Amino acid sequence: MAHAITRSLTFRAGLAMAGIVLLALTSMLGSIVIAETASGDAAAINQAGALRMQAYRLLATRLQSGATPGQPAAQIAALDRSLTSPVITERLPDDRQHPLTRQYRSVVEQWRDRLRPLMQDASTPPSIATRRIGGFVDQVDRLVGQLQREAESRIQLLRLFQGVILFLTLGLVFLTMYKLATEVMPPLRDLLKVVDRSRRGDFAGRTHYTAGDELGLLSRTINQMNESLSQIYGELEARVEAKTAELQRSNETLNLLYQTARQLNGAPAGDARYRRVLEQLAAVSGLGPITLCLAQADAERAYLRLSTKPGDCPDFCRAPACKPCLDGSDDTAPWVYRVPVSEAGREFGVLLLQYPPDSPPRRWQRDLVETIAGLIGTSISLAQGYAEQRRLALMDERAVIARELHDSLAQALSYLKIQVARLQAQARRTGSDADTEAIVDELREGLNAAYRQLRELLNTFRLKMNEPGLEAALEETVREFERRGEPMIHLAYRLGHCPLSPNEEVHTLQIVREALSNVVHHARASHCEVSLATDDQGQVAVSVRDDGVGFGGQDSQPNHYGTIIMRERAASLNGRLELREPPGGGTEVHLCFTPQLHQKATALPLPGDVR
Structure with missing residues (x-):
């Protein structure tokens, strides 16, 4: 003292x-x-x-x-x-x-x-x-x-x-x-x-006078004040930078949400825009890789996998065993944030966000991912709604065509059949020569074939896919043809993980119906198997195989347009149709095409991933 x-x-x-x-x-x-x-x-x-x-x-x-x-x-x-x-x-x-x-x-x-x-x-x-x-x-x-x-x-x-x-x-x-x-x-x-440096906003200056007098006390006070001001100024700068970054992040988030809502408005699942959205989400959130897995309701595997990681194969993925990721029961990947992709109670898949163990996603990142998942679910729901509307419109249009054919061509063919029958009866009564009777028989058989094909066409046009999805329509078709013929028909539907567009569903159903119609009318088979599955390349393989007499190596007969129509339908699907005679006998109609979903965005399978 x-x-x-x-x-x-x-x-x-x-x-x-x-x-x-x-x-x-x-x-x-x-x-x-x-x-x-x-x-x-x-x-x-x-x-x-x-x-x-x-x-x-x-x-x-x-x-x-x-x-x-x-x-x-x-x-x-x-x-x-x-x-x-x-x-x-x-x-x-x-x-x-x-x-x-x-x-x-x-x-x-x-x-x-x-x-x-x-x-x-x-x-x-x-x-x-x-x-x-x-x-x-x-x-x-x-x-x-x-x-x-x-x-x-x-x-x-x-x-x-x-x-x-x-x-x-x-x-x-x-x-x-x-x-x-x-x-x-x-x-x-x-x-x-x-003090002058402090007046100009530079708080890095320090005095070196540390004596015990008033100047020393003032110097220490100024040093402490500058240190405190530097700390406060640094904290303020950090806060300003944080606020600026937060505002920029909010702006980027809003822009991402706007672009996502605009890009995915009714876009079908698998569109390339979904991958761009995932890449933009990874860029804004700073996390990743981000993976989008889409699956049908209660499906055991995903029909589409999009990821920001090259190859669409995240480290935790065990496809085709997708059930744990889809229902959230997988506890072997603790560093994955899972967000369901749903809309109005309907689940379409899951959005998976992989993050480092020591850096879990923050609140704004989770909110952003959940919002994007909701937008994806809404977009898929809208796309399915649009597809359902197009399917119903197509069915209505076919029903109108069927009514027009029934009221015009079908009535004319019925009248001609009656007239040919009268002509044949008249020829028999008058004792016409053999050539005349042969011509009348050919007319009758041609009219019967044309009428039968017209009835098939009317049945095709009148086909109603009242039940949602292709599987229910095929089951109804199998029951219909079992009632019309002797063969036992077995349906093996393995496309629950691969949704088709309404156009693909209609063409696939019509090809199967045409093939079953040939089985019932020409094959004289006792058993028929209808199978639908996907191969290793993601292509849909449709097979209708019977144990009948076969077709003798000729897949196109005069005045028989069923095969031609099936090939035309296969071409409209950008696929190919083959008529085969298996070694065990019978006939196999094989259709192979790439679904529209995989044409727009290809999901690469993991090694050993058999779809």
Whole structure:
């Protein structure tokens, strides 16, 4: 504490001022004292000088013949009083060996012992008296000179004292200025520089003066203040940057949501726009890889897998065993964030976000992924709604065509059949020749074939896919043809994970119906198997195989357009149709085509992924 006080600038400045004031007071007091001691010097010199005049008057009175007897005695008494006057005696030092004291005693002794008795004796010769007075005056002159020297010594002492005080004062002033220039101004200038940098917004400046005085305290305070301001400024900059990044992220998020909603508005599943959305989501969220797996309701595997990772194969994927990922029961991939893709209670798949173990997705990232999953679900739902509308419109259009054919061509063929029957009966009654009957038979068979094909065409046009999906329509078709013929028909439908477009469903169903129609009418088979599956390349393979008589290597017969129609339907699917005779006998109608879903966005299978 005492060291801190001595290091205080206020204390040191006060000490310097006190020293200067003390020296000034000392100078004034010393001058006053010396002046006071010298105040009687002039009176003493004057009084001592008067002794000479009194001595000469006494001599003159002694030498006058007409002087009264009492006059010399009065002068002698006056000289005694002057010689012992306090004006002189008070100026004498206490030291008996002092020259002034000795000179005064010498004057007094000469007056009392020699001159006064001589002057009191009237018979003293004038010459002796004159000589004695002269010696006394000489002694008085020396006393006056000694008094003058004493007065001058006091004045010299005053000069010396004032000179010393002035020197000490100047020394103290110069010491104070030196201390100010060496110990106060440098840290003050350094402090002013730091303050100026702080005024301009630069809080990196620091002072290096760490003494225990006020400047040191101010320097430490400025340093702490700059450090605090730097920290606060840094925090504010970090907050501004965070807010800016957050606003930019919000802008990117809104732009992503807008672009997603605009791009996926009714886009069918598998469209290339879905992959672009996933890539944009990964770029905005900074996470990934992101995988979109789409599957039919309650399916064991996904029919489409899109990922931002090359090859569409995330590390955790175990396709075709997709059930754990689809229903969320997979606990072997803890670093995967799963978001269902659904709309109005209908689930279309799952959006999977893979993240590092030490960096789980934040709230805004989860919200963004969930929103994108909702938009994808909405888009798929709208696409399916549009597809259902197109399918219903197609069915209505086919029903209109069927009614028109039934009301026009079917009625005409029925009329012709009746007329041919009458013609045949008339020919038999009239006994027509064999050639005429053969021609009539050919007409009847041709009309019957045309009428049968028309009825098949009407059945095709009147086909209603009331149940959602191709599987239900095929099951209904199998039941229909089992009622119309003898073969036992078995349906193996393995396309639950691969949705088809309404156009693909209709053409596939019609090809299967045409093939079953041939089985019922021509194959004379006892058993038929209808199978639908996908191969390793994601193509749909449709097979209708029977154990009948086969077709003898001819897949196109005159006046039989079933095969031609099936090939045309296969061509409209960008596929191929083959008629085969298996080694075990019978006939196999094989259709292979790539679904529209896989034409727009190919999902690459993992090694060993058999669809």
